[in-house]
Amino acid sequence: MLLATSAILLLAGCNRQGEQVCDTPSRLPVPRFVALEYNTINARKGPGEDHRILWTWHAKGMPVEVVAETSDWRKVRGPDGAAAWVHKRGLDGRSMVMRTKPGAAAVLAQPKDGARVVAWLKPNAVAALEKSEGDWRKVKASGRSGWVKASEVWGAGGATPCLPRER
Numbered sequence: 480m481l482l483a484t485s486a487i488l489l490l491a492g493c494n495r496q497g498e499q500v501c502d503t504p505s506r507l508p509v510p511r512f513v514a515l516e517y518n519t520i521n522a523r524k525g526p527g528e529d530h531r532i533l534w535t536w537h538a539k540g541m542p543v544e545v546v547a548e549t550s551d552w553r554k555v556r557g558p559d560g561a562a563a564w565v566h567k568r569g570l571d572g573r574s575m576v577m578r579t580k581p582g583a584a585a586v587l588a589q590p591k592d593g594a595r596v597v598a599w600l601k602p603n604a605v606a607a608l609e610k611s612e613g614d615w616r617k618v619k620a621s622g623r624s625g626w627v628k629a630s631e632v633w634g635a636g637g638a639t640p641c642l643p644r645e646r
Contacts, residue, residue: 503548504548504549505548505567509545509546509547510544510545510546510636511544511545512543512544512574512575512635512636513543513553513555513570513571513572513573514541514542514543514570514571514572514573514574514575515536515539515540515541515543515569515570515571516539516569516570516571517539517569518537518538518539519535519536519537520535520536520565520569521535521565521569522534522536522555522561522563522565523563523564523565524563524564525564526549526552526564527552527564528566530564533563534561536557538605540571540573540575540605541557541577542558542574542575542576542577542605542634543555543556543557543558543565543634544556544634544636545570548567551566551567552564552566552567553565553567553570555570558579558633558634573607574607574634575606575607575608575634576606576607576608576632576634576635577603577604577605577606577632577633578601578602578603578604578631578632578633579602579603579632579633580602580631581602582602583599583600583601583602584627584628584631585599585600585627586598586599586600586623586625586627587625587626587627588625588626590612590615590617591615597623597624598620598621598623600620605620606618606620606632607619607620608634608635609624612626614629614630615627615629616629618632
């Protein structure tokens with residue numbers, strides 16, 4: 480009985496963000512958002528170094544969406560919708576968001592319309608996602624924290640369901 484309880488606790492604790500354990504190679508939900516770990520990441524046509532490089536991202540911290548995975552490779556979609564394969568070591572589990580719309584987005588002191596503006600998130604700016612509350616996201620960039628509507632940033636999607644593993 481004690482052994483079974485320990486195994487259950489071990490499984491429940493293996494997912495650092497409290498997400499459900501999924502039938503994927505990483506045991507994490509797909510799709511999900513992650514960030515680029517390094518300033519130079521090669522985007523490949525397929526999952527392996529034998530596949531040609533389609534482009535190179537130069538944007539450490541930029542959010543990308545994992546849409547498929549193998550044990551070592553992740554197919555990710557960038558803010559522009561383009562998808563390619565990257566090695567898992569080039570990704571960071573941090574939650575980041577990016578302003579992809581034209582014009583700056585107001586970062587507010589409270590999660591409500593009309594709250595005091597504490598900063599502006601410029602186009603293509605990246606910020607750390609600290610918290611989600613309904614349609615609002617608390618973000619932090621350049622030492623400043625505040626709230627933006629989820630619709631104003633990319634990478635702020637809600638909880639993602641576990642989808643079956645690609646075989």
